[in-house]
Amino acid sequence: MPGLLDRQRTVAGPGFNRWLVPPAALAIHLCIGQAYAFSVFKLPLTKVLGITGSLPTDWTQKELAWVFTLAIVFLGLSAAIFGKWLERVGPRKSGVVAALCWGTGFLVSALGVSLHNIWLLYLGYGVIGGCGLGLGYITPVSTLIKWFPDRRGLATGMAIMGFGGGAMIASPLSQALMDHFTSGSSVGLIPTFIVMGALYAVAMLAGAFGFRVPPDGWKPAGWTAPASSAALVTHGQVHVNTAVKTPQFYLVWAVLFLNVTAGIGILEQAAPMIQEMFDGKVAAAAAAGFVGLLSLFNMGGRFFWASLSDRIGRKATYAIFFTLGPVLYFLIPVTGRMGNVPLFVGAAALVITMYGGSFATVPAYLADLFGSQFVGAIHGRLLTAWSAAGVAGPVLVNYIRQARIDAGVPKAEAYETTMHLMAGLLLVGLVCNLMVRPVADRYFMSEEELARVRASIRGAAAH
């Protein structure tokens, strides 16, 4: 008798509606998307001891910056390490572990705040929570791709859109909770972390138990796989251990890394950039509104571009990112010189749709190239590109901007070099994307190998 969490228990029966799977995926992604709203805790975390202001013994912004960085690094690492395990055990067990990690991360963080121990915060939100992020992020991907072979981009776009949308829920929710729990002796972080950890664990568990996997060989009624391989869509399956030996894996890794690094160039600096480029024209509240607007476009872009990629192909979608992107990055400093705020906002918003779209389209790109059998594990390893960009992007942007300011360039113009560098990165991405060709036949698994792997998955699930 298979256990409650075993893959075998999640195989869908006749009559199961595949449209139940995207909401289950969204439930998980909306929770882990909180990561993008971590900044809402930054200021209260610097006043844990001082309450109304920071004491010298309070945590500094510099110390706290490591919490988010660690979370993103562990997101990539856990996705890379546990992707293969996920393919074996199925989305329910993986989703449950992700829920426990994410919830526990908040609880350990609450303990860290209570004891005022920064290492517990690093361990809680950064390491344990980061593992929850990575596992939660990849959990629904291969299941969705298997349910929607006819609309891979739309399916993964719906889930990954949730990661962008999660911050929109988390930011006002966290603020409301902190306002509610704040008192003369506390900034309200401990109960806020406990409530959020519990809420997220419950919602993610609900999502995990909502997953069903299709039986091997299932396909939508009336749908036949496209016969042509012109759009890089393979009919074979590449093992995850083999996929990482192909040039295509590293080219797509570079494509994601470069696009995300460039997007971070805008996201990281959004609020100060709009205020400094339009000095006196944009107040702090409007700058915060600009950041909110970017979040909306980040989320919308995930759905729009991933869905569009079903029609025009993944390679063409990334080609748009890498040709339109540089034009926009050159345009942004020009809008600053013109003093044209609407044009600046429009250009930045469009860039951010492509940043989000890049995340949402990449699982379908991988499934097209390597098949859907191991796409979750392959996607997991590819997410190290996100971790790398999460570290490299802000360092690059901040370093260059500071170097320009130190050289005597006015703040409003200091962004120009950064934007031009980002445009250059995107052009390198264009070359990488153009170099992606169909995976060579020698990398595909034979029918016997595939049958053996599927039997071993069924065997593992039964035990």
Next chain:
Amino acid sequence: MTPNPGSDPKPGNWVAVGLAWAAVGIPLAWGVFQTGVKAAVLFR
């Protein structure tokens, strides 16, 4: 022949689909609204 579970949803399943989407859609819509209100300041 593999059964084709996704292609033949039971009529009741669509109710479950609606409820599942509402469960994730309502909080998301609230978040989008809150963000939209915040973003509207930019256009004032």
